[in-house]
Amino acid sequence: MNQDSLRTFLQSTGSISAAQAADIAQTFCPRQLRRHELWLRAGKVSDEYLLLTSGYVRSFAYDTDGHDVTTGFFASGQVVLEVSSFFMRTPSQENFQALTDCSGWALSYAQLNGLFHARPEFREFGRGVLVRGFAALKTRMLEMITTPAAARYEHLLATHPDIVQHAPLKDVASYLGVTDTSLSRLRKAAAGKK
Amino acid sequence: MNQDSLRTFLQSTGSISAAQAADIAQTFCPRQLRRHELWLRAGKVSDEYLLLTSGYVRSFAYDTDGHDVTTGFFASGQVVLEVSSFFMRTPSQENFQALTDCSGWALSYAQLNGLFHARPEFREFGRGVLVRGFAALKTRMLEMITTPAAARYEHLLATHPDIVQHAPLKDVASYLGVTDTSLSRLRKAAAGKK
DNA sequence: GTTATTTCCTGCCATTTGGCAAGCCGGGCG
């Protein structure tokens, strides 16, 4: 398994040089997931920091009525991580599942802290991942409140068409905060006006 | 102005000793806000990391129709911060405004980085702030999707009664993702069933 | 003290969304 994509990933933010990236990459372990495989089960403490290089993952939880609710999608080039469980060492409230066959590079909590301690550049990288994730979540939150469901769907389709393509409709629906029934109607309306 | 509350704050997570807290506290500057005063205006880059020791602050943005939407509330004991703008040095999309007279302790971006560099324990503290903020946002996000508006209001009332008390109804309403009209009805229904 | 202004409640009606159930369609399998 070749580390090119991992190294590219590490250098993507600009805070890590090629030489450093090659070095840091040694600590990561290759990781494969098969379609439908559970990567993290709710109730467990997450101990894997995963850089996804191919495939799609979704995170989900159950609402008070027991309905499966998608909380996030992850595509290649992203870090798959339940921040709260991983960093606070608390049981995860969410499940993570592979939507397609996946591959990536993994790090344990101990390994990550080791790198953080030994390599200030990697610490910068880690902070960037956290901050960007935070920013993305805030943007999505704001969207949830300010824009109607139809616009949220249009936006998702425009920015992440691959996700809509690889995830079942019901998952996209619950991610958008509507039922699959409503999303189906929204799609119909969108197609009609086009 | 006395630094007791600041020191207590720094020690609250357990990663900073009393002596270190006293030392670190020297870098902070006292900061006052008057009711209705704007702390950060949308479009500006945030350069202030603010530990709030008294008072209430709210953050808000405008939706596509120009409506004022509350994105968050901050009470004493919390860090008032627009993560994305502060750490990524980008213009803020949100405004921050004091709901009441406030006081706290502030740090510039440069000062914060100085402390991060010089003091590993403070770095831990900072990561904790970020991670807890992230976790809180995720919880809120999940709530937005999984629980009805009435339950969200009940929950806010149960966990942060002080916020409901100090913020005008319309701000609470937009924070919950409903209109002030709807919130007014929800309150009536809640009162009736009690 | 009086006048403006803001905040909040309420009624009426339009729109959106959900729940349910039936139907359609395409893939896997005997």
Next chain:
DNA sequence: CGCCCGGCTTGCCAAATGGCAGGAAATAAC
């Protein structure tokens, strides 16, 4: 080939929510 099953769509109706407007009450301004 024919069957079954899961994913998606659609129609019908009920419930939740929004928009608007009027009015009461509290607050601020003069």
